[in-house]
Amino acid sequence: MTQGSTATATGAAMRLGPQPGEVIDRNRTIEFRWNGRAYQAHPGDTIISALAAAGERVFSRSYKYHRPRGLLTADFLDPGCQLQVGDEPNVRAAHRLVEAGMDVRSQNTWPSLKFDVKAVNGLAGRFLATGFYYKTFIKPERLWPAYERVLRKFVHAGEVSPDTEHGYYDKRYAHPDVLVTGGGPAGMAAAVAAARAGARVLLVEEEHHLGGHLRWGDDTARAVRAELAEQVRSEPGIEVLTDSVVVGRYDDNWIGVMQRNLPHVVERLVKVRAKSLVVAPGLVERPYVFTGNDLPGVMLSTAARRLINLYAVKPGERAVVLSANPEGDAAVADLQRAGVEIAAVADARRGQRVVRARGRGGVQSVELADGSRIDCDLLVTAVGWTAPTSLLNMAGARPVYRPEVARFVPDPAHTPDGVLAVGGIAGDGTLDQLREHADAVGREAARRAAQLAHRLHGALPTRPRDAAPQPAPVTDPVPIPELPLAEHPELFFSTHGFVDFSEDVSSKDLVTAVKEGYDSVELVKRYTTATMGPAQGKLETVNTVAIVAAATGRSIAETGTTTWRPMYAPVTLGALAGRSFEPIRHSPMQPWHERHGATPLVAGQWIRPEHYGDPAAEVRTVRSGVGIIDVTPIGKLDLRGPDVAKLLNLLYVNKWSKLDIGRVRYGVMCADDGVVLDDGVTGRLGDDHYLMSTTSSGAATVWEWVENWLQTEHPDWQVHVTPVTTAYASINVAGPRSRELLGRLTEGVDLRPEAFGYMNVRTGTVAGVQDCVLWRIGFTGELSYEIHLPASYGLHVWERLIETGADLGVVPFGVEAQRILRLEKGHFIVGQDTDGLTQGYTAGLGSLIKLDKADFVGKPELAWQAERGGYPQLVGLLPVDGDVVPPEASQIITGGGHIAGRITSSRMSPTLGRAICLGQVDSGLAEAGTRVTVRLPDGRDVEAVITAHHAQVDPEGERQRV
Amino acid sequence: MSDADRSADGPTVTIARSPIAAPEPLVPHRGWEVSGRRSAAALTITDLTPLAKVAVRAPMDGAVQRALGAPFGRAARDGAPALDGTLVVGSGPGEWLVLAPVGTAGEVREQLAGIVTEAGEFGTVVDLTHGRALLRLRGEASADLLAKVCAVDLSDAVTPDGAAFRSSVANLVTDVVRDDAGGVRSYLLHCERSSGQYLAAALLDAGAEFGIDVDGFRDPGI
Amino acid sequence: MSSSNNGTGNRNGSRNGHRPLRRGRRYSAWSLLQHGLSGADWPVTFRSHPKRDSYDVVIVGGGVHGLATAYYLAANHGIRNVAVLEKSYIGSGGSGRNTAILRSNYLTPEGVRFYDRSVKLYEHLAAELNFNVMFSQRGHLTLAHNDASLRTMRWRTEVNKLQGVDSEVIGPDEVKKLVPYLDTSSTTRYPVLGALYHPPGGIIRHDAVVWGYARGADAHGVHIHQKTEVVGIDVEGGRVTGVRTDDGHRIATPVVVNCTAGWSTLISDMAGVSMPVQTFPLQAAVTEPVKPFLDTVIVSGTLHVYVSQTDRGELVFGASVDPFASYSTRGSLEFAEGVAGHVLELMPALSKMRLLRQWAGLCDMTPDYSPIMGPTPVGGFYVDVGWGTYGFKAGPVSGEAMADCIANERPPEIISAFGLDRFEAGRLVGEKGAAAVGH
């Protein structure tokens, strides 16, 4: 056959004539590719139904032994139907609808699905038994990395590509009164009842259509489906999400829903806060364990019925059916109607069993317990159900195992109030009983939601106080009729076969694990990996538990299950991530910086100019002329009230009682463990009005810190704190000519040194902008003014400074120049020159800390630090070879490589033409003049000398006082 | 205007700018540069940053609150006679935000200071016009848009017209006021100035599926 | 303790190459072949026993710390009358739910020395225990997205090198070579400025470590009692005399070792010892498997995420502890959202991979991100706790040191910085700086 010869490829050999419940659109045909060949499908087909219609039976190879695998459940869980679609791995092809042009491939098969060389693993199976890798590759130790590389080659999965585009995924929130999980009859009926009782309902269905199992039922079932679907549609209080799945239930009914198949979005995570959660996922049909149970052609009754009724695909030609329930019997009828020859029906209710299926690449014959052997290409099993209680368990409920019905059943006594189970998961019964039950549950869910809403709304400040009070909710619980439980034989295994199809774990592996001492279900799980694959136990848990129970001689109830956890169905990372909401912050001058080639620096949320090309030149201009820097990110808190001075005295280590209006002061805050927290200056603008500045990175923390002390320790103090960091654009005008520059633009402030001295604050007009705050301070050690001006005018003033100062040679400078300038001046940076354990005295704050104050935050620890002595100290250092700049974090060592400190800041000083540093050293080395050894990252040692001051430029502070 | 504001080419005027980039045409409006764009879309976003924004702090449930007419959690128009043409938002326990027409911050501040003095309580008034960004979303889909970025229940039962709350919007602390305009659902969003551009961009992105468009500033905006 | 031998054992940890596993119990390719051919059953890995009325040492907690302590007590010091009491199944605590990242590139000299010893023990653990623990030394990368973290990484590197630990700071290009899927362009919100590269770091099959120690301890005669919860500790005259269990037993013992990590204050409270420990959940998650594409462990402190790919092909994700103290192991959607968002920041091409399962474990956080090890004010009551988010890698060295501490009745040098008394004395260990997300 030639590539692309679609006519032959599609075949449609197994496609039946029109079926009453079919979901395919026969009027249209689309084309897609399977392992390189073209196939045809109808819209509405899943990938697998289209392939099955074309007569394909093998879709994958198994995890360990590379056994051929086909269709088992024909839904999302189908372990043999995980395929690669384009660049998307592990696509659930029995759920995913075919799209035109899809490129579908089988995973981890080489050279092809038909002839897979790794199938030799199957022959070696007896040596690859469970846990084999713990028992081998132990010696010689040096070969293990090579073994490991080989093991990794065997990973059974799809592939990701480095070129995959990050598509558009997003999220939304929803606040329904009632969330209904599952759109089968139970879910639909509960949703309608809840909506009619006044609740806003969100109804979520994993499949593409509402209806649940009714979709593949008889005429009556389909009629009921249509009726319920119509009721749902006409109920305005119900929002329906199909092709969407409830993936997890978290504290306080916080529920994740994955919404797929949307027009604008690849996938959307809906985050739901539901007042009531109704769990209506139906039942999952359980596979039967016997030898050969994984052969293509062995399938569940629901799979066969889906194929026939939904997709009009004939599942095989000649079938054996193992039936233990009415659904199995219905499957027999469906098969007959579809023209499948029924070779035999083994009725498990009468003790008949299948013990083995034989065949190469697919079922060829089946052996029954009575020894008979029947030729066939299809074996359909209907041996019972697993209750997918996952969401209930996540909510803290404890479903109990009931042997007479051979499944776990929810226990309302151990289910939280906000969660109700309904439908097949809760019990059996006629469709009428089911609807009656669902109706009661829906109304009860609405009632509980209303009650909760009433309670919560009482606490909400957002509703008008004079509005009519919410009607008190109905209080009497709706009586919920019991659903009967239909007896069902316990059918878990007859001979050894596969239990976890995805993980290639057999019942024999489980028994072996138990014998080796892994004798609880949790240890068995981890030793064998049963239930750890893509279905997460929905298909395999009960069989696993039953086999462990048998092997240990305990009952299933005693054995218990492993823990159910989210995700109920796997969720793409894209959907979980959604749009990236990472706030960023810009100063008003940002457009100017961008226009003038500033190199951006990401500093927390702020984007700042690191430099404008040449930081050393920027430094030189500040030292010789004038420069301006955008320091808007500096934290600013507006403090007002009669008790501000008390607050400052409490939070800063130094004294604040006598700060005159118009003065500013530097202060350091420590935490109660004496560790340096933040520093900055605070100025007094009026009687009861102060402006506090903090470090840029500490702004948010300091605000919360201040509020904490005010709200919890001193609620009686009259202080109001307003964060005004970005209410002001902040510009530092620095350099010997800064006064001259500012003088040209300033009104209402006498800038002469005798009128506006160092450490003073004035308010006035700059470049026509009123209400500017000017502080005569600076980080650079030069004459400088920090102007805080109403932020909307930031760009205006900045541009005016640049224009007006052109003849003075004004330049903008960035964060890097500022770091150099401050290092020359010996100012430390909290968090760089200090760390999480640096207490006040270590940071060299001895003269600032006033232990004679009655109290301040950190005082006791600082007092003990002073008393104890012997602490490390922050010091200035000069490398003896001034050309060597030891990288920051270089270690200071003493004999034998003992660490005695480290360089915390280090730069080449453009002003001095040599390297300068700050560092922390052990107390014995802190004396000025001490020579220390610095180990450079390249292993060389260099000498450095401790200096008397932290500052290397103008230690006396002459320049800033002019 | 001072001498300093005159250059050789004539007077330069101070220009106030919002942190949010404005689409053309840019037009001056009472000292601010605003967008003059007009949109007839069913869902629009408008930058209202130029409005006067004044914060008041005083005891909760005291005389100041009675004078302002809006308790925490609610917004009131013309709450007090002195505050005609403003929107008073009960933005926190003992905290109010007063929004007023462009250029009126000074007056409003004075009036509020008067109210506080009269009340005889410990209270303070801070002009935050330049410290915050303000946006308006308008259109029936505004709640659907907001539901993509804000976890608070936007139904009438919880946040009816006039509701005010502070919460996280696109991961940014934001004051939200439900302020239906002319019977159309509408929200005011108020955040730190420096993140205004970020918030506007996040809303435009979230609103794309609803056909959101930018509508320029129109007086009085409030 | 009377029966002790002094000394710390040989290179592989156990002294004198003592091999307690009888013929036929040893694992090897040969024995695998034999069992495969004969179909005979494997011997029991660890047995269950009736409880004795008294033991020389009772260890509370059947995680890696408790089991390793038991193993080294028996193997290195000949103290074999030891019981490990575990309320659930062995490894049900942090040891069975951790992201299994091992490394030794800590920040403080005492930390580096300690964890380096552990990595060395891990390197030979498979041979020591005759149980393949699948230690994959594939290298460990800590990414720096800003100056401050780059500086901390240099700091760590320099301290590491001085202790002889292989660490270096590498640039974005070298990072890209190691992890081609990483977006190392400079235009991302969190650009990769460099990374701390630590070649000996890697991942391990965590359950195998637990089982291997259990099997080794069992072979030496240690009793492992699963499904046995300690509900009380008897203290008389300032010394422990016994423990009480939920099945009504009282077990007499002069020595109780608290190895219960997230539950450790509950146990210490029973003995009247208070500890500066708070319990926080730490979450993890795995994706569905894909073909191997990620060869190193990646950690980003700024983005609070770490990622590795197991030999089964799944990506294993972790983050920092939950934002509030709790004993809940239910996990949260925020965690899954955050971790996915951060992983995609780093590797945007992975948006179509799917998260399969998430879970949580409990972490015993201390104020200085360092453990609390050694004796307490109550005689015979020892603690090996405060393991926070990083204690799996410390299992072997902790077991070795605690065994030594108990046998010799004083803490060996290697854990001398980690005593309980340091908090009241104000001598905190300086790991806090680097350990925030430090797997």
Next chain:
Amino acid sequence: MMLLPCPWCGPRNASEFRYVGETGPRPDPTTATPEQWRRHLYFHANPRGWVRESWYHRAGCRRYFAAERHTATNEVRSSGGHS
């Protein structure tokens, strides 16, 4: 995600809050011994059960308040003014 009942704003997602934790009264700094002081700084009850603790409504009213929470179920029993 746990809902925390803010005494001012009503129930909100826990992610809007900053956890402050168990807080005790600050010992008298003039008389406390180093041991007492460091117990205050570093030691907590850490019960598996009900605990009284402080929270800060960072994304809302910006108030510190106390709440009682069960550390195993995360159920919140009551909340009141500041701690």
